[in-house]
Amino acid sequence: MVRLNVEAVKNLQSINPSNKTLINKELPERAIQFGEGNFLRAYLNWMLEKMNQRNLFNGRTVAIQPTPHGKVVPKLQAQNHLYTTILQGVENGEEVQEVEVNSTISRSINPYESWEELLELAESDSIEFIFSNTTEAGLVYTKEEFPRTASPLSYPGKLTALLHRRFIHEEGARGFTIIPCELVEDNGDLLKSIVLRIAEDWSLSEDFKKWIESHNTFCNTLVDRIVPGYPKENAGEWERKLGYEDVLMAVGEPFHLFVVEADEPLEERLPFQTAGLNVKWAEVKPYRDLKVSLLNAPHTLLFPVGFLAGLQTVKEVMGDEIISSYVRNILYNEILPGLSFEKSEKQGFADAVIERFQNPFVKHRLADLGLNAVQKWKSRVFPLLPKDGTIPESMTLSIASLLHYYRPNIVHDGYFMGLHEGSEYKVRDDQVVLDAFIDFWQKDEQGREEISRLLSDKRIWGRDLSMEANNVHRYFLSIQNNGAKHTTEQMLKNNLAFENQK
Numbered sequence: 173m174v175r176l177n178v179e180a181v182k183n184l185q186s187i188n189p190s191n192k193t194l195i196n197k198e199l200p201e202r203a204i205q206f207g208e209g210n211f212l213r214a215y216l217n218w219m220l221e222k223m224n225q226r227n228l229f230n231g232r233t234v235a236i237q238p239t240p241h242g243k244v245v246p247k248l249q250a251q252n253h254l255y256t257t258i259l260q261g262v263e264n265g266e267e268v269q270e271v272e273v274n275s276t277i278s279r280s281i282n283p284y285e286s287w288e289e290l291l292e293l294a295e296s297d298s299i300e301f302i303f304s305n306t307t308e309a310g311l312v313y314t315k316e317e318f319p320r321t322a323s324p325l326s327y328p329g330k331l332t333a334l335l336h337r338r339f340i341h342e343e344g345a346r347g348f349t350i351i352p353c354e355l356v357e358d359n360g361d362l363l364k365s366i367v368l369r370i371a372e373d374w375s376l377s378e379d380f381k382k383w384i385e386s387h388n389t390f391c392n393t394l395v396d397r398i399v400p401g402y403p404k405e406n407a408g409e410w411e412r413k414l415g416y417e418d419v420l421m422a423v424g425e426p427f428h429l430f431v432v433e434a435d436e437p438l439e440e441r442l443p444f445q446t447a448g449l450n451v452k453w454a455e456v457k458p459y460r461d462l463k464v465s466l467l468n469a470p471h472t473l474l475f476p477v478g479f480l481a482g483l484q485t486v487k488e489v490m491g492d493e494i495i496s497s498y499v500r501n502i503l504y505n506e507i508l509p510g511l512s513f514e515k516s517e518k519q520g521f522a523d524a525v526i527e528r529f530q531n532p533f534v535k536h537r538l539a540d541l542g543l544n545a546v547q548k549w550k551s552r553v554f555p556l557l558p559k560d561g562t563i564p565e566s567m568t569l570s571i572a573s574l575l576h577y578y579r580p581n582i583v584h585d586g587y588f589m590g591l592h593e594g595s596e597y598k599v600r601d602d603q604v605v606l607d608a609f610i611d612f613w614q615k616d617e618q619g620r621e622e623i624s625r626l627l628s629d630k631r632i633w634g635r636d637l638s639m640e641a642n643n644v645h646r647y648f649l650s651i652q653n654n655g656a657k658h659t660t661e662q663m664l665k666n667n668l669a670f671e672n673q674k
């Protein structure tokens with residue numbers, strides 16, 4: 173079977189003239205994107221494609237590999253930077269499906285090999301926008317040297333170097349509109365503050381720092397679309413249908429929401445709404461609170477429980493009577509009451525989340541939700557806890573499950589592999605977190621004292637959770653002895669009995 177590339181698309185277009193992939197259209201490079209992961213490709217690039225199809229944006233982006241271990245850039249290059257987006261779901265009771273080839277990436281750069289090629293983009297007149305998605309782990313301050321002739325390691329380091337090149341290239345140069353898509357609170361403000369801090373570390377001039385402030389716009393954003401990415405289980409089926417091999421196929425749900433908070437009107441330069449996309453130029457916080465609390469936090473909470481119960485995907489979780497009741501308990505009983513939104517609004521959002529979790533086409537793998545889970549606990553779950561700091565029952569059970577899930581079988585550099593019912597899965601998190609769990613599981617036994625010590629470690633959780641040690645230990649033991657499903661069932665029964673007594 174042929175690999176997806178320009179030739180393959182031309183052949184398809186000769187067979188099927190309704191295939192409108194914009195391969196022949198010369199479009200200027202108008203943006204840089206740090207990150208080339210599934211999400212960015214099935215979300216931002218999909219939106220750019222939609223605009224290009226309507227002659228609205230008329231531009232392409234240059235994709236930058238954010239880390240030295242990236243594997244996507246060579247794949248993009250082997251496919252002339254083309255890949256397929258597959259959106260599937262149920263809307264108003266009707267099955268919907270959209271499959272198209274995305275042609276919005278003009279080229280891709282591995283900055284660790286071609287640093288100067290990246291810096292040259294700073295001198296381009298056509299580039300106006302910088303997008304990014306480097307995960308929560310990428311949007312962080314790292315103290316590092318200014319290597320000048322080689323790429324800094326961090327994303328903000330690369331961005332600072334790029335901005336600096338633009339600043340010194342041309343006096344009074346126009347800056348960029350910088351739109352980070354990482355799921356981090358106040359991502360634009362944070363990125364700007366990190367860039368300014370790095371400029372300070374690197375002793376760059378005051379004029380440069382002023383230019384960052386005055387000539388560049390950093391937007392806070394909120395992104396929403398479930399993108400499980402490559403369809404591992406039925407890739408062959410898709411390739412037979414499509415008529416080509418595509419190792420970068422990205423599956424997602426049709427639902428999408430992009431909230432962008434900008435100091436300047438952007439719709440004219442980025443006509444998302446004109447293209448019919450669900451983009452709001454609005455204050456991010458209310459949307460973010462609702463979405464992170466009712467969609468991301470439940471993801472983070474449900475994954476270890478479902479996984480230990482022998483389930484693989486969110487859809488399977490929703491098909492399991494006990495574990496789906498657990499999810500509903502989290503959503504409706506533990507999270508919803510604490511959210512300060514109008515009742516019908518939060519109820520409506522929660523109902524929609526349940527429907528999105530049930531999407532029969534989206535195979536959102538629990539093991540993927542589990543990447544960087546402790547970081548996600550900190551940013552998504554802890555803000556939901558009651559003021560007195562106590563942890564509700566379902567959440568406590570989730571922590572106990574997380575402790576089991578973070579059990580190393582084989583340790584590698586920067587991650588470890590866990591083992592459950594004969595299958596391996598990857599655990600990635602901050603090194604300090606990984607080290608603490610490696611240490612915990614090396615102990616002769618994981619008793620109450622050890623659990624309490626682990627929970628009290630602020631380097632892991634950012635807070636002391638040891639007051640929940642008894643409860644976590646109880647669930648931890650029950651999962652060990654009776655399994656996660658039975659433990660969940662008991663927890664729900666006890667909870668119900670307790671609720672009925674009140």
Ligand SMILES: NC(=O)c1ccc[n+]([C@@H]2O[C@H](COP(=O)([O-])OP(=O)(O)OC[C@H]3O[C@@H](n4cnc5c(N)ncnc54)[C@H](O)[C@@H]3O)[C@@H](O)[C@H]2O)c1
Binds near residue numbers: 327
């Ligand atoms: N997949 C989804 O459903 C979805 C939906 C909304 C938001 N998101 C957000 O998008 C992020 C990425 O998801 P994805 O599905 O594209 O994952 P992915 O693994 O396909 O892509 C991750 C990208 O981040 C980069 N990256 C990873 N660690 C990094 C680090 N430490 N420093 C710099 N760059 C780093 C990778 O190189 C890659 O470009 C998630 O963390 C999430 O916050 C995902």
Ligand SMILES: O=P(O)(O)OC[C@@H](O)[C@@H](O)[C@H](O)[C@H](O)CO
Binds near residue numbers: 469540543
């Ligand atoms: O992508 P992650 O792993 O950071 O988070 C997992 C999910 O909660 C997340 O991807 C959601 O599906 C997404 O945020 C929906 O917009």
